[in-house]
Amino acid sequence: MRTIIALVFVFVFSSCAFAQTVEERLQELEKTMKKQEQTIQELKTLQKTVKQQEQTISEQRRLIEILSAKVQKPQPPAAPPAATAVETASAEQVQQEVEELKEQVGSVAQAQKKQILSVFNPAIGLVGETVFSYSGKGSKATGSDRPGGWDVNQRSVELNLAATIDPFAKGYAVINASADPITGEATASVEEAALQTTSLPCNLELKAGRFFGEFGRLAYIHDHELPFVNRPLVLDQYIGGESRTDGAQLNWLLPTEHYYSLTVGVGDGFGSVPNDVGDFNNGNFRNFGGLSFFGRGSTSFDLTPDLSLEPGISGLANPNTLDRGGVLALPNNTPVTLPEFPGSTLALRERSLEGVDLTLSWKPLRNNQFNSIIWGTELLHSGNRYDVMPTPGGALFSPFSRDVDSYGMYSYIVYKWSREWSAGFLFDGLEDAANNANRTFAYSPFITWTISHWNQLRLQYTHTDHNTESGLRPDDAVYLQWDWIIGSHSHGWQQR
Numbered sequence: 001m002r003t004i005i006a007l008v009f010v011f012v013f014s015s016c017a018f019a020q021t022v023e024e025r026l027q028e029l030e031k032t033m034k035k036q037e038q039t040i041q042e043l044k045t046l047q048k049t050v051k052q053q054e055q056t057i058s059e060q061r062r063l064i065e066i067l068s069a070k071v072q073k074p075q076p077p078a079a080p081p082a083a084t085a086v087e088t089a090s091a092e093q094v095q096q097e098v099e100e101l102k103e104q105v106g107s108v109a110q111a112q113k114k115q116i117l118s119v120f121n122p123a124i125g126l127v128g129e130t131v132f133s134y135s136g137k138g139s140k141a142t143g144s145d146r147p148g149g150w151d152v153n154q155r156s157v158e159l160n161l162a163a164t165i166d167p168f169a170k171g172y173a174v175i176n177a178s179a180d181p182i183t184g185e186a187t188a189s190v191e192e193a194a195l196q197t198t199s200l201p202c203n204l205e206l207k208a209g210r211f212f213g214e215f216g217r218l219a220y221i222h223d224h225e226l227p228f229v230n231r232p233l234v235l236d237q238y239i240g241g242e243s244r245t246d247g248a249q250l251n252w253l254l255p256t257e258h259y260y261s262l263t264v265g266v267g268d269g270f271g272s273v274p275n276d277v278g279d280f281n282n283g284n285f286r287n288f289g290g291l292s293f294f295g296r297g298s299t300s301f302d303l304t305p306d307l308s309l310e311p312g313i314s315g316l317a318n319p320n321t322l323d324r325g326g327v328l329a330l331p332n333n334t335p336v337t338l339p340e341f342p343g344s345t346l347a348l349r350e351r352s353l354e355g356v357d358l359t360l361s362w363k364p365l366r367n368n369q370f371n372s373i374i375w376g377t378e379l380l381h382s383g384n385r386y387d388v389m390p391t392p393g394g395a396l397f398s399p400f401s402r403d404v405d406s407y408g409m410y411s412y413i414v415y416k417w418s419r420e421w422s423a424g425f426l427f428d429g430l431e432d433a434a435n436n437a438n439r440t441f442a443y444s445p446f447i448t449w450t451i452s453h454w455n456q457l458r459l460q461y462t463h464t465d466h467n468t469e470s471g472l473r474p475d476d477a478v479y480l481q482w483d484w485i486i487g488s489h490s491h492g493w494q495q496r
Helices: 002-072 081-112 233-238
Strands: 123-135 149-166 169-179 186-197 204-212 244-253 260-267 292-299 307-318 345-362 372-389 401-416 421-431 439-452 455-466 475-487
Touching (some): 233 372, 233 421, 244 292
Antiparallel strands (some): 123 149, 123 475, 149 169, 169 186, 204 244, 260 292, 292 307, 307 345, 345 372, 401 421, 421 439, 439 455, 455 475
């Protein structure tokens, strides 16, 4: 019995122990499974990271292959030691120039802070022009405003002032004193005084005041800037010299790859036409048609690296010139008598002028400052309507008017072979603006010695021919022009 009871106890305790052992094993197995699941998740994340790294490595390999291919291309031979030394010296020189430029900019900025009255003074320059000449005929025989024989003409003493007004505009003025051909007395006048914008949008530039309107190639150029001594005859006759006007002018540089420039302007006069109002019937009242309207278009073409072509067209219209000066308002303000009406005079009623100009320039790239050839020409058409006054001092409006179409041109060539020396030839030909039967031709070789930018001498010979209709006689003249500049002068003597 005791034995049986002992066996029962042993069985019960062993069963309990076995059950406890299985439960513990199950718990441990669950923990193990959880750890394995966590490990699997970590492995999946690691697998994604590995794929991303493999993709990055692949892209880097492709980049390395591309760079390796570029590196393996044949490279230019290495510069010789002398060239390397030159490049090093050049780099050092550039660095030095940059440092000097920084110092200059700093000094300018410091100077702008100074409260000194002289800082606001404009740039001032003085230009003198003296013309020594000898003409074989008197002024009545040649129609010139200068006497024949020996003559010294202080043609101009020009005072130039220019300054920046603010960030949006600049201003300039030219005061000119010209000597009277008879008395020799010089009379000063305001030749130019204008305001010019500097920051308008759309490549626009506006000029207003008294200035030389942009017409043709040389009409808006001062006398001392011309490539020859005297202004072409056709410009003196059809425009009245320089294209001075009191008004406004708008220039537009077209936003295209190729260069195109358009200019339009309006003023109450153009050239030497008087600025007074002489329409007596309207009581000195200027109509809109009494204004002068002008414009110009130009462009440029590079035919070769050394050869360029610059064409341009210009136009001028003054629909009612009787608002401009009354009975004797001709382009050069000179009375005209018609042979078919002895004692008659003309009053300019309507004025129009059209022009085409062309400039061909050869300037080699290797020596463009000291070697060049410039050929310029301009053809003008004058279409005017005149009122015929039967007798001097007659009625303002005559029973009939006279339409006159006249043509004129000039052409010149200038060869520059050194810094100081150049020479050329000018041809003039025109029909009179009031009587196209009167024709004049002139031939002028010249040579120029540019001593410096501020000092210049020019010698010119001119032979002038007139047809029999004009009543004028041929003439030969020699001119010696001496120009000089003191102080600032922005335009100087440029090649034109």
